[in-house]
Amino acid sequence: MMAAPRTLYEKIWDDHVIRSRDDGIDLIWIDRHLVHEVSSPQAFESLRMAGRNVRRGDLTLAIADHNVPTENRHLPIADVHSAKQVALLEQNAAEFGIGHLGMTHPDQGIVHVVGPERGFTLPGLTLVCGDSHTATHGALGALAFGIGTSEIEHVLATQSLWLRRSKTLRVELTGTLAPGVSAKDIALALIGLIGANGGTGHVIEFVGPAVARLSVEARMTLCNMAIEAGARSGLIAPDDVTIAYVASRPEAPTGESWHKAVAYWRSLASDPGCHYDRSVAIDVGSLAPIVSWGVSPEQVIPIDGCIPDVDNLDDPSDAEAARRALDYMALRPDAPIEGLPIENVFIGSCTNSRIEDLRAAAQIAEGRKVAANVRQALVVPGSAAVRRQAEAEGLDRIFIEAGFSWREPGCSMCVGLNPDKVPPGERCASTSNRNFIGRQGPGARTHLLSPAMAAAAAVTGRLVDVRRMVN
Amino acid sequence: MRPFTTLTGIAIPLGQANIDTDIIMPARWLKHVTRSGLGIGAFEALRADPANIFDSPRNKGAPILIAGRNFGCGSSREHACWALADLGVRCIIAPDFADIFAGNAVKNGILLVELPEAAIAQLLRAAASEEITVDLHAQTVTSASVAPQSFNIDPFRRKCLLEGLDDIDLTLAEADYIDMFEAKRAETRPWAEIQARQ
Numbered sequence: 118m119m120a121a122p123r124t125l126y127e128k129i130w131d132d133h134v135i136r137s138r139d140d141g142i143d144l145i146w147i148d149r150h151l152v153h154e155v156s157s158p159q160a161f162e163s164l165r166m167a168g169r170n171v172r173r174g175d176l177t178l179a180i181a182d183h184n185v186p187t188e189n190r191h192l193p194i195a196d197v198h199s200a201k202q203v204a205l206l207e208q209n210a211a212e213f214g215i216g217h218l219g220m221t222h223p224d225q226g227i228v229h230v231v232g233p234e235r236g237f238t239l240p241g242l243t244l245v246c247g248d249s250h251t252a253t254h255g256a257l258g259a260l261a262f263g264i265g266t267s268e269i270e271h272v273l274a275t276q277s278l279w280l281r282r283s284k285t286l287r288v289e290l291t292g293t294l295a296p297g298v299s300a301k302d303i304a305l306a307l308i309g310l311i312g313a314n315g316g317t318g319h320v321i322e323f324v325g326p327a328v329a330r331l332s333v334e335a336r337m338t339l340c341n342m343a344i345e346a347g348a349r350s351g352l353i354a355p356d357d358v359t360i361a362y363v364a365s366r367p368e369a370p371t372g373e374s375w376h377k378a379v380a381y382w383r384s385l386a387s388d389p390g391c392h393y394d395r396s397v398a399i400d401v402g403s404l405a406p407i408v409s410w411g412v413s414p415e416q417v418i419p420i421d422g423c424i425p426d427v428d429n430l431d432d433p434s435d436a437e438a439a440r441r442a443l444d445y446m447a448l449r450p451d452a453p454i455e456g457l458p459i460e461n462v463f464i465g466s467c468t469n470s471r472i473e474d475l476r477a478a479a480q481i482a483e484g485r486k487v488a489a490n491v492r493q494a495l496v497v498p499g500s501a502a503v504r505r506q507a508e509a510e511g512l513d514r515i516f517i518e519a520g521f522s523w524r525e526p527g528c529s530m531c532v533g534l535n536p537d538k539v540p541p542g543e544r545c546a547s548t549s550n551r552n553f554i555g556r557q558g559p560g561a562r563t564h565l566l567s568p569a570m571a572a573a574a575a576v577t578g579r580l581v582d583v584r585r586m587v588n
Numbered sequence: 589m590r591p592f593t594t595l596t597g598i599a600i601p602l603g604q605a606n607i608d609t610d611i612i613m614p615a616r617w618l619k620h621v622t623r624s625g626l627g628i629g630a631f632e633a634l635r636a637d638p639a640n641i642f643d644s645p646r647n648k649g650a651p652i653l654i655a656g657r658n659f660g661c662g663s664s665r666e667h668a669c670w671a672l673a674d675l676g677v678r679c680i681i682a683p684d685f686a687d688i689f690a691g692n693a694v695k696n697g698i699l700l701v702e703l704p705e706a707a708i709a710q711l712l713r714a715a716a717s718e719e720i721t722v723d724l725h726a727q728t729v730t731s732a733s734v735a736p737q738s739f740n741i742d743p744f745r746r747k748c749l750l751e752g753l754d755d756i757d758l759t760l761a762e763a764d765y766i767d768m769f770e771a772k773r774a775e776t777r778p779w780a781e782i783q784a785r786q
């Protein structure tokens with residue numbers, strides 16, 4: 118008898134079930150665990166209090182990223198609480214026998230950038246981190262999802278989690294992206310389409326010819342934002358592009374082991390005729406660059422569109438939310454979004470801080486100058502390795518000559534935990550992933566967009582359609 | 589973990605869709621390295637308004653919160669749950685919740701009740717003048733003017749809440765199964781071990 122056709126998600130899941138219970142909950146083996154300084158202190162503290170050990174420290178990697186300053190790294194961290202968290206991570210890693218990349222390590226960076234680039238993240242693995250953007254790693258075909266601190270403790274102690282299988286949402290991408298339109302725009306368009314809770318309870322698998330054409334970096338941008346649609350994981354089946362990316366990463370398998378791995382990875386693609394709980398399709402060829410106007414990543418419009426007229430929204434709770442958002446963002450309904458002046462630009466975060474993102478931004482910045490009304494324009498590579506690569510390509514010169522600030526790797530202005538913040542009441546064109554109230558600092562007004570769009574905003578001082586600036 | 593069975597008390601009528609984890613627990617509070625005392629930072633921006641619904645004499649310390657769809661969306665920060673628990677919240681009623689938040693809540697003894705928008709609207713109205721009763725055994729929410737509303741809950745989460753289970757102990761009791769899986773994995777997927785770390 119032929120086995121029933123299975124999805125990529127089901128295949129990875131099935132291969133990680135330690136034990137199934139009658140109530141539908143499975144104990145799932147966790148192959149990789151990334152740990153950062155913000156969500157982990159209480160987990161280590163609990164282990165210590167209960168006298169428990171870390172089961173597989175070798176499968177665990179700790180990296181400081183959220184609190185690290187992005188300049189003057191030779192100096193001690195000025196904020197005492199940040200300094201304490203970063204130091205505590207190092208102590209906990211040493212005490213429990215976990216690999217650790219501290220602030221000054223030559224491979225430090227954002228957990229979700231460092232994992233894939235070191236080959237710590239591999240296709241077909243389960244990977245968790247106390248961080249919702251763990252979805253990023255699904256771009257390599259790893260089942261990766263964010264967990265809370267209690268779950269971090271559980272994984273440290275047992276290398277497993279009790280989980281119920283999620284539903285599956287198939288997102289099919291067809292068509293060819295227009296110049297100036299990128300994976301970030303696809304992600305924002307998808308969230309706009311299905312809503313910030315459209316993927317709740319589901320794992321999103323991205324399929325289709327437009328996905329096959331995306332680089333692994335672009336796929337990471339796409340999977341990174343799956344959580345903003347409410348999905349705990351995004352997934353893309355490993356293909357030649359993935360395998361070429363993984364080959365020769367420092368922690369990737371070699372020799373006989375590599376060949377075994379590749380054969381396994383190639384078997385993971387969803388079978389023809391497999392079942393998904395839901396499906397949506399997007400023709401990416403029809404997309405314009407997308408910008409968020411509100412305080413939820415579902416509140417997005419094309420750059421050539423108008424801010425919604427709240428009185429015309431069908432759902433009263435959406436209208437209420439929209440009114441509140443417009444108020445916070447100081448925007449008028451029905452006005453065009455293009456031309457809106459911005460004072461801050463942030464190119465970085467685990468969504469858009471990889472080498473391709475920096476290349477796309479540099480292409481727009483080259484030979485231009487940051488506009489006079491822009492008070493800070495940061496370019497923050499996602500990792501020290503990305504930074505070295507960008508410098509080898511001369512991208513740092515392009516940014517510095519244009520008037521951007523070229524920084525050391527970290528979460529930076531994505532999250533108000535380090536010195537990089539957007540001042541209250543000011544706007545920021547940001548390549549990060551969340552436009553929540555106060556996310557980039559109390560009172561900050563965030564407009565999410567792609568790296569090319571952020572660079573275009575920097576050099577014009579306003580939100581503009583980057584399609585007019587690419588050739 | 590403190591078990592949850594039934595609860596009767598004041599409900600804070602928050603409403604609002606997409607209450608994200610940055611609203612519940614702003615980033616600066618994430619610098620704490622302990623679980624305790626975070627209630628003070630909960631809903632900080634909303635509570636900057638002296639007339640806010642959390643600190644009114646009637647609502648202060650209320651055990652129930654009623655909210656709109658997609659409550660707890662955003663980050664995985666369990667600090668959001670620690671802060672809610674520290675405020676005194678033991679049950680949140682909303683049309684739906686973000687997945688990671690829902691996992692964290694149960695670990696902290698907070699019951700999440702999903703009800704349709706229409707029932708939420710009724711409860712929001714009732715909350716102004718009546719106490720709300722949540723019964724996890726019967727899986728119902730009710731008040732003097734609102735007929736019992738049944739809700740569904742994952743049976744495992746229900747059991748954990750009713751019994752106040754610590755699931756690490758539960759899992760450590762499965763150590764033989766984990767050992768067996770681990771040994772098999774080393775054989776069938778040797779490449780999944782860490783190869784080298786420079």
Ligand code: SF4
Nearest residue numbers: 250466467528531532
């Ligand atoms: S860059 Fe932003 S979203 Fe990504 S891990 Fe850091 S804080 Fe989280």
